[in-house]
Amino acid sequence: MxxxxxxxxxxxxxxxxxxxxxxxxxxxxxxxxxxxxxxxxxxxxxxxxxxxxxxxxxxxxxxxxxxxxxxxxxxxxxxxxxxxxxxxxxxxxxxxxxxxxxxxxxxxxxxxxxxxxxxxxxxxxxxxxxxxxxxxxxxxxxxxxxxxxxxxxxxxxxxxxxxxxxxxxxxxxxxxxxxxxxxxxxxxxxxxxxxxxxxxxxxxxxxxxxxxxxxxxxxxxxxxxxxxxxxxxxxxxxxxxxxxxDCPNFQVSLKKQFEDGSYELNLQVEDGKINKCKIYTDSIRAKGVNNVEALLEGCSFNKIEVIKRLKSYKDKYGHSDAEIINIIESICEDIAF
CATH class of the missing domain: 3.30.930.10 (Bira Bifunctional Protein; Domain 2)
Known part of the structure; x- marks a missing residue:
């Protein structure tokens, strides 16, 4: 009542x-x-x-x-x-x-x-x-x-x-x-x-x-x-x-075409963080892919955080991996997440 x-x-x-x-x-x-x-x-x-x-x-x-x-x-x-x-x-x-x-x-x-x-x-x-x-x-x-x-x-x-x-x-x-x-x-x-x-x-x-x-x-x-x-x-x-x-785990694929080939960034996200990263490409010039995959694992699935981590790595260590980092950074800049 x-x-x-x-x-x-x-x-x-x-x-x-x-x-x-x-x-x-x-x-x-x-x-x-x-x-x-x-x-x-x-x-x-x-x-x-x-x-x-x-x-x-x-x-x-x-x-x-x-x-x-x-x-x-x-x-x-x-x-x-x-x-x-x-x-x-x-x-x-x-x-x-x-x-x-x-x-x-x-x-x-x-x-x-x-x-x-x-x-x-x-x-x-x-x-x-x-x-x-x-x-x-x-x-x-x-x-x-x-x-x-x-x-x-x-x-x-x-x-x-x-x-x-x-x-x-x-x-x-x-x-x-x-x-x-x-x-x-x-x-x-x-x-x-x-x-x-x-x-x-x-x-x-x-x-x-x-x-x-x-x-x-x-x-x-x-x-x-x-x-x-x-x-x-x-x-x-x-x-x-x-x-x-606190959201369901999911997978996402981010793709973009470049002059030297196509690149696909595959991410497995758990509890809002990238649990696993795999990069696929048909380019013969890709170098440092494994380093970037390892770099992104554990990062928050947030465009700002991903790009921040890529830039920080490039500034500190990434002379030889700069090309692949720039490519992944470009993919992330163009796609909403």
């Missing part, structure tokens, strides 16, 4: 702060309490708990636009957030879970704004048969959250370039691009603002759960109030291990 309600609106656009706050709220949610948490991230790809960041997004492009990659607790697919996106989270104990009420808040809020929306399938909210919201769920020790996105005015030009959806998935549905499947709420109502959307969500939350006992806006200073718990959670969400190390 719900006897206490709370609304928390984050004023931070830092994904690591916002995800840390989400987990903190989950940890602290009381037995008869429901929390509505609203938040925004700036230029961020948020991947599911078990996803591989290198296979879900264009990390190179994300870096070029000063974006970040973040990993959430829940499963599901990768999503792109910018300030044209509003995120919502319902947090409660499992016994208070009521998906129809939770979705009702979203759909009622949109209706209040003159937008007719419906829930479709397992985790999408649609307007005019196009997706405006994806949802995911997480449970831990009788605590539960349901969170999702609301596409308000997301940059639809960069979204499909940064996200790299499964070709098989798109082809199986006869769909040509991400852009063809989604729509911004602002296209439905031009005068819509984030503030109006937030107010409508809070009003709809009040309709289903009663007037909030607490309605607070928080920023990074909120972490100081929470002490070590918030600091530890922030460090977790921003750590390389959480972002890159």
């Amino acid at each position: 719900v006897t206490k309600t709370r609304v928390v609106v984050s004023k931070s656009f830092d994904p690591y702060f916002n995800l840390a706050l989400e987990e903190l709220l989950l940890n602290k949610v009381e037995r008869e309490e429901v929390i509505l948490y609203l938040w925004q991230n700036e230029k961020t790809v948020v991947i599911g708990r078990n996803q591989n960041p290198w296979k879900e997004c264009n990390l190179e492009l994300l870096s070029r636009v000063n974006g970040k990659v973040a990993r959430r607790l829940s499963g599901g697919g990768a999503v792109y957030h910018d300030l044209g996106n509003l995120n919502f989270t319902f947090l409660m104990r499992e016994e208070n879970e009521d998906l129809s009420k939770q979705l009702g808040v979203i759909i009622r809020a949109l209706k209040e704004l003159g937008i007719e929306a419906v829930f479709s399938g397992r985790n999408d909210i649609l307007v005019d048969n196009k997706k405006i919201s994806g949802n995911a769920f997480y449970r831990e020790e009788n605590k539960y959250y349901h969170h999702g996105t609301l596409l308000f005015d997301v940059d639809m030009e960069i979204l499909p370039k940064i996200l790299t959806p499964s070709i098989e998935k798109l082809q199986s549905k006869g769909i040509d691009s991400v852009k063809s499947r989604v729509i911004n709420l602002k296209q439905c109502r031009q005068e819509l603002t984030i503030d109006l959307l937030i107010k409508a969500l809070i009003k709809a939350f009040e309709y289903y759960y009663g007037k909030p006992d607490t309605n607070q806006e928080v920023d990074e200073s909120f972490g100081e109030v929470c002490g070590n718990n918030m600091e530890e959670l922030y460090m977790k969400y921003s750590s390389d291990y959480w972002l890159y190390g």
